[in-house]
Amino acid sequence: MTADSNADADPDAYDALADAEVTMRRNDHGLHIADDEETGVSSQGQTPEEALSNLAAAVESYLEATDDDPGDDWL
Incomplete structure (x- = not known):
């Protein structure tokens, strides 16, 4: 992590x-x-910890949305 x-x-x-x-x-x-440099996803927060927590949630959502698995396992 690069932290300013x-x-x-x-x-x-x-x-x-x-x-x-x-x-x-x-x-x-x-x-x-x-900022997650690999995915290009960014998030913000009042504290560095809050920004990271928000980024983790955003990256999880991004990865789920871009997953090639159609999610038809329940059929």
Whole structure:
């Protein structure tokens, strides 16, 4: 993780971000922005931890939406 704002936030604490290259930054309004470099997904939060938590949820949704499995196992 590249962190401009807080090195204590750990993306590896979230399964969806394990081994991900995450960049942290802070915008002009004081929000923390977390970017997943591999997927291009970004999220924000009031704290670095909140930004990472939101990013993990967004990456999970992104991966589910782009999964090639049609999900017809229940048929």
